[in-house]
Amino acid sequence: MWNEFKKFAVQGNAIDLAVGVIIGAAFGRIVSSLVDDVLMPPLGLLTGGLDFSNWFVALGGDKRFNTLAEARAAGVSTLNVGLFLNAIIQFLIVAGAVFLVIVKPMNRLKQSAATTDAKAPAAPPKPSAEEKLLIQIRDLLKARA
Numbered sequence: 001m002w003n004e005f006k007k008f009a010v011q012g013n014a015i016d017l018a019v020g021v022i023i024g025a026a027f028g029r030i031v032s033s034l035v036d037d038v039l040m041p042p043l044g045l046l047t048g049g050l051d052f053s054n055w056f057v058a059l060g061g062d063k064r065f066n067t068l069a070e071a072r073a074a075g076v077s078t079l080n081v082g083l084f085l086n087a088i089i090q091f092l093i094v095a096g097a098v099f100l101v102i103v104k105p106m107n108r109l110k111q112s113a114a115t116t117d118a119k120a121p122a123a124p125p126k127p128s129a130e131e132k133l134l135i136q137i138r139d140l141l142k143a144r145a
Contacts, residue, residue, distance in 0.1 A: 027097075031090050032090060034093065035093065036053070036086060052083075053082050053083060054067050055080075055081050056080045056081060056082060056083075057078060058071050058076050058078050059076065059079060060076065060077060068080065068082075
């Protein structure tokens with residue numbers, strides 16, 4: 001079992017997967033910063049200064065809270081609409097980047113490989129033993145005539 005695990009661990013696929021996960025985590029932090037620090041402030045300005053990270057609905061209480069941190073400190077349950085909106089925007093950015101950087105080039109490569117295969121003429125099949133014998137008979141008959 002140890003040898004089988006060692007073989008799996010050093011295979012290219014496992015290492016590629018590990019590298020992808022590490023880079024994906026780092027990319028996730030970059031996208032989070034892009035959304036929280038670059039995209040959402042101007043969007044909040046356009047909506048009249050609304051801070052999306054503090055866009056929430058307090059459940060089960062008559063008291064109003066100015067920030068999500070205040071509501072959490074008071075122990076009030078909240079629907080965090082702004083955080084959910086941030087997560088959707090982050091997903092769309094990651095999905096778009098993955099599509100543009102990975103999926104689109106791979107589709108282009110597959111398409112060019114398919115067209116290259118389609119353009120290459122198929123080699124004619126080799127004659128069977130029966131066809132070879134008939135060719136020899138034909139050649140012998142031509143030689144007699």
